[in-house]
Structure formats: structure tokens, C-alpha cells
Amino acid sequence: MRILLCGGAGYIGAHAYVVLVERGHDVVVADNFSNSSPGVLVRLQQITGHPVPFQPLDLRDREAVVGFFARQQFDAVVHFAALKAVGESCERPLDYFHNNISGTLNLLHGMQAAGVKRLVFSSSATVYGDPASVPVREDARLQVTNPYGRTKLVMEQLIGDLCESDPGFHAANLRYFNPVGAHASGLIGEDPTGIPNNLMPYICQVAVGRREHLSVFGGDWPTPDGTGVRDYIHVTDLARAHADALDFLVRERRNLTVNLGTGQGISVLQLVNAFAGAAERAIPYQIVARRAGDVAEVYADPSLANDVLGWRAELDVDAMCRDAWRWQSQNPQGYPSA
Ligand code: NAD
Numbered sequence: 001m002r003i004l005l006c007g008g009a010g011y012i013g014a015h016a017y018v019v020l021v022e023r024g025h026d027v028v029v030a031d032n033f034s035n036s037s038p039g040v041l042v043r044l045q046q047i048t049g050h051p052v053p054f055q056p057l058d059l060r061d062r063e064a065v066v067g068f069f070a071r072q073q074f075d076a077v078v079h080f081a082a083l084k085a086v087g088e089s090c091e092r093p094l095d096y097f098h099n100n101i102s103g104t105l106n107l108l109h110g111m112q113a114a115g116v117k118r119l120v121f122s123s124s125a126t127v128y129g130d131p132a133s134v135p136v137r138e139d140a141r142l143q144v145t146n147p148y149g150r151t152k153l154v155m156e157q158l159i160g161d162l163c164e165s166d167p168g169f170h171a172a173n174l175r176y177f178n179p180v181g182a183h184a185s186g187l188i189g190e191d192p193t194g195i196p197n198n199l200m201p202y203i204c205q206v207a208v209g210r211r212e213h214l215s216v217f218g219g220d221w222p223t224p225d226g227t228g229v230r231d232y233i234h235v236t237d238l239a240r241a242h243a244d245a246l247d248f249l250v251r252e253r254r255n256l257t258v259n260l261g262t263g264q265g266i267s268v269l270q271l272v273n274a275f276a277g278a279a280e281r282a283i284p285y286q287i288v289a290r291r292a293g294d295v296a297e298v299y300a301d302p303s304l305a306n307d308v309l310g311w312r313a314e315l316d317v318d319a320m321c322r323d324a325w326r327w328q329s330q331n332p333q334g335y336p337s338a
Pocket residue numbers: 006007008009010011012013030031032033034035036057058059060079080081082083084099103122123124125176177178179
């Protein structure tokens with residue numbers, strides 16, 4: 001298939017690019033580099049051995065998006081492009097609504113005008129908010145606790161309405177749990193701008209000497225060791241699910257919403273210890289107050305993805321830490337500026 005990856009220069013998009021090219025697809029990346037760097041394209045060329053077809057595109061510019069679709073033919077779109085920082089979304093909700101929701105509407109307009117009828121959408125476990133029980137199944141109650149989460153829920157709903165209106169249009173909403181790790185080559189990985197919000201990139205920056213110590217947000221959660229429990233999933237496993245979801249849309253011609261996680265809960269201290277083992281160095285940490293808005297325990301029931309896609313996570317927490325460390329130690333400051 002000829003596939004457009006919107007936001008394909010970002011962390012998860014870049015890993016999906018590699019898998020889709022390996023599976024023989026013809027893949028074009030579109031991005032505005034608002035949270036990524038052109039350096040990733042050089043690395044993707046190194047991994048795949050071919051130049052990366054790239055289109056500069058800002059999804060907020062409807063004319064540009066519709067014009068682009070009018071000039072190119074695609075069989076499917078994978079839509080990663082979004083702003084994703086929870087704290088920032090509370091400070092600047094309108095920017096999040098504009099970028100994520102209006103940007104998605106523009107994309108859907110472009111697709112409709114060009115007759116592109118397959119969409120894989122990056123949703124998030126954030127749509128479950130603070131789940132009543134774990135593991136979380138897809139039919140759990142949906143609730144959002146911040147503007148970022150609201151954009152994900154609204155986008156799932158908008159896409160759902162479009163699917164209802166056009167029986168020929170099919171979409172897969174992939175609800176990612178906590179993506180971590182990096183490509184086994186160490187050439188691509190997570191490269192957050194500024195101070196990392198999320199646990200794994202923070203640990204990586206402590207390990208490489210960019211930050212003094214990790215602050216563990218809360219040691220008094222009702223969990224086995226008192227620290228928060230999450231479902232970390234290797235980004236390569238996650239990337240593979242996008243190729244499987246595209247195959248599903250072609251084969252089954254129906255819509256899909258699935259969790260993508262390992263099904264295993266890992267605590268902050270378990271991840272810190274696994275990382276220390278993989279990197280063969282201590283990760284200094286201090287237990288501090290809980291972070292506002294955090295919850296004790298979230299992990300997936302991923303059985304639906306296995307049933308319908310034949311997908312399951314294969315890489316364990318040691319592989320996640322080993323690969324994250326390979327990327328960080330080979331690229332202590334992230335991607336070189338291109
Ligand atoms: P990322 O920020 O690394 O990648 C997103 C990419 O989209 C970036 O390259 C950015 O420049 C681009 N982009 C943003 N707005 C754009 C616009 N208006 N036009 C064109 N390009 C635009 O993020 P990621 O971690 O790769 O996440 C990918 C998707 O997965 C996002 O939709 C995110 O919300 C979702 N998600 C991520 C996580 C996570 O923890 N990383 C978890 C759940 C869901």
C-alpha cells in the first residue's frame with residue numbers, strides 16, 4: 001500500500017515507518033517538526049537504506065492539506081500528529097484543541113476529498129482517565145482528566161461519526177499504554193524537548209548525566225512497592241501493531257478500537273531497577289510528593305488486539321531498558337541538528 005504517516009517524524013511514527021517499509025509498503029512522511037527534528041529522516045534513511053519520501057505539512061493549514069491529497073494518491077493514512085504534553089494542555093487548551101482536533105478535521109477533509117478511506121489513529125490509554133479497575137478493557141468507562149485527553153476522546157468520536165456516515169470508510173483507534181524503548185540499532189529513539197515529563201526519558205537523561213536524579217512521584221500509592229504502576233510497551237512492538245491494523249482494515253473492512261499494552265503492570269522502582277541493570281549504572285532517585293492528576297495503577301487487558309489482529313507484545317522490560325539505553329548512550333543530546 002501507499003501510506004501517509006502524518007506526524008511520522010515523531011517518536012512512534014519513526015518506528016512505525018521502519019516496520020511499514022520492512023513489510024514492503026511505500027511510505028511517505030508528513031510533519032511540521034513542531035516536536036521533532038529533520039535529523040530523524042537521515043537516521044531512517046540509514047536504517048532502511050533508502051531516502052525517506054518527506055512532505056513538510058502542517059495539519060492546521062486546511063488548504064495545504066487538501067491540496068496535498070489532491071496531488072498524491074494514498075491507500076491509507078496513519079495519523080500520529082498531535083501535541084501530547086498533559087501539563088501544557090492544561091495551560092494552553094486552545095492550542096491543543098486547534099492542533100489536535102482542527103488538525104484532524106483538516107486531515108479527514110483531505111482524505112474525503114481524495115477518496116482515501118483507511119485511517120489508523122493514535123489514541124491513548126488517557127481516554128480511560130482513572131479506571132475503576134485493572135486490567136482495563138476497551139469497554140471500560142471513558143473519562144478524561146485534562147485537555148490533552150479530551151482531544152483524544154473527541155477525535156475518536158469524530159472518526160466514529162465519519163465511519164457511521166460512510167460505510168466504506170474504516171478506522172482503527174489504537175489506544176497506546178506507555179510506549180518506551182527504541183529501535184534496536186540505537187539510531188532512532190525518544191528525544192523530548194526540554195525537561196522530560198515522562199518516566200523513561202527522564203531515567204535515560206539521569207543515566208547519561210544530563211540530570212542529577214530522578215524524582216519518584218509518590219512512595220505511598222496502594223501498590224506493592226508504593227510507587228505508581230503502568231503498562232510500559234516497547235515502541236517496536238507498538239510500531240508492529242500499526243502494520244497489523246492496516247492489514248486488518250484491508251482484510252476485514254470494519255472499524256476497530258484496541259488497547260496496545262503488554263498487560264503487565266510495572267512499578268516506577270521496578271523500571272528504575274531494570275534500567276540500572278541494563279545500563280550497568282545506578283540511577284539516583286528521591287521519593288517526593290505525588291504528581292497532581294496521577295493515578296496508582298493502569299495496565300491493559302490486551303487480549304482483544306491478540307484476538308483480532310493476532311498481535312501481542314513480545315519484548316520485555318529488560319529489552320525496553322536495554323534499547324532505550326542504547327539510543328540514549330549513543331545520542332546523549334538526542335538527534336544532531338540537521
Ligand atoms: P511526537 O511528538 O514524538 O510525534 C508527533 C509528531 O507529530 C511530531 O513529529 C510533531 O512534529 C508532529 N505534529 C504535531 N502537530 C502537527 C501538525 N499540526 N502538523 C503536522 N505535524 C504535526 O509524539 P509520539 O510520542 O510519537 O506520539 C505520537 C502519537 O501517539 C500522538 O498522537 C500522541 O498523542 C499519541 N500517544 C503517544 C503516547 C506516548 O507516550 N508517546 C501515548 C499515547 C498516545
